[in-house]
Amino acid sequence: MSFSKEIRDEITDIKIYDDNEIIALLSGVFMFCGSVVIKGNGKLSFQINTESITVAKKVSLLFKKMFSITLELYQKNNYNFNKEKIYTLEYTHTLNEISNILKKIFVLNEDSSGIISIRSDIDEIITKNENAVKSFLRGAYMMSGSIADPEKSYHLEFISHDFTFSQNFSALLNESNIKSNITQRKESFIIYIKESESISDLLNLIGAHKSMFKFEDIRIKKQVRNNINRIVNCETANLSKIAKTYVRQKKAIQYILNKKGLSFLPNELRQIAILRLENEDDSLKELGEKLPNPVSKSVVNRRLSKIEKIAQQIYEEE
Missing domain, CATH: 3.10.28.10 (Homing endonucleases)
Incomplete structure (x- = not known):
């Protein structure tokens, strides 16, 4: 029916x-x-x-x-x-x-x-x-x-x-x-x-109270499914973004390592570069906590961005 x-x-x-x-x-x-x-x-x-x-x-x-x-x-x-x-x-x-x-x-x-x-x-x-x-x-x-x-x-x-x-x-x-x-x-x-x-x-x-409750039950279940899908899609997008960022950072560090050696980098950048290579699954926050003098994830992000810029400069100078 x-x-x-x-x-x-x-x-x-x-x-x-x-x-x-x-x-x-x-x-x-x-x-x-x-x-x-x-x-x-x-x-x-x-x-x-x-x-x-x-x-x-x-x-x-x-x-x-x-x-x-x-x-x-x-x-x-x-x-x-x-x-x-x-x-x-x-x-x-x-x-x-x-x-x-x-x-x-x-x-x-x-x-x-x-x-x-x-x-x-x-x-x-x-x-x-x-x-x-x-x-x-x-x-x-x-x-x-x-x-x-x-x-x-x-x-x-x-x-x-x-x-x-x-x-x-x-x-x-x-x-x-x-x-x-x-x-x-x-x-x-x-x-x-x-x-x-x-x-x-x-x-x-x-x-139509019985039908209303049935309608509401379906509506709530659809909302839950849609919310779960949005969360999954958001998390998938975030994971994809994180993975792409890691690959980009790793390539920059490897490029510097091959062309100049990591000793070319200032000490604070060299420390984070080594940690990034050794801990590919770590978040920025986790990397910051592993430094001798722990820093926030925003600081870690700025240092990794500097490393990428240095790699780009070395590439352009060749």
Whole structure:
């Protein structure tokens, strides 16, 4: 089972007892995957599509609880995407009945002239209530949310076909301290979250606590692996640098030894040159401690640099 489905199953199983939270969840459900269909003879229907039979049954149950209506459930193959079956919930009734239900879940507007339209905003009754926001976001994920395998990348997204609503939904996420952005993919608008902390916060907000802990476990393990790799790479680079420096220093000392003899060097340089040849694995600090009069590693480094310069001068004078 994909991580997306694990999250969906977890939040779909959450029991809701507060009517306002149920309304908010149904609003989130419809705003992402709901539509209104004209049937003729003064009748309308609203439809809700989902790829999850579990979600379909949960949504149907909540509509029945709130409005005492029974939604028809049927399925069809998802030929467009070559995925699982599509489950459609449908309720057909008079214009007044349908519009009253959809107004109550804040997805329809009716102006002073009686003209009805689907809303692109999120009602303040939802946005001003923390628990209602959680339920709205839960409904949104149930219908349209998906997440990448966190082992591979951090990416959670919602798909909408209404740009204005996408902007309002993204604003709602951002107001909840969940950083989101919008991009267009063909005729759809993608509200996406890339930051791992924001993804974790969203999972916590919608009540997917088990999935959040799993996500955090993966995230922490990845961070540890990345930190270890950085340390190893850094140490490898340092060892490589040390090895190259030693080879360069040894060549300089050997060159002086062959051309002039180490007695050519001042006493303090001759001492460190001999120690360098005899103790190739020692650090600068260790070399400094072995001198008759111990010195710091910065002093050792300066003396070895002087030896390299002397070797270069001898080479240039030949």
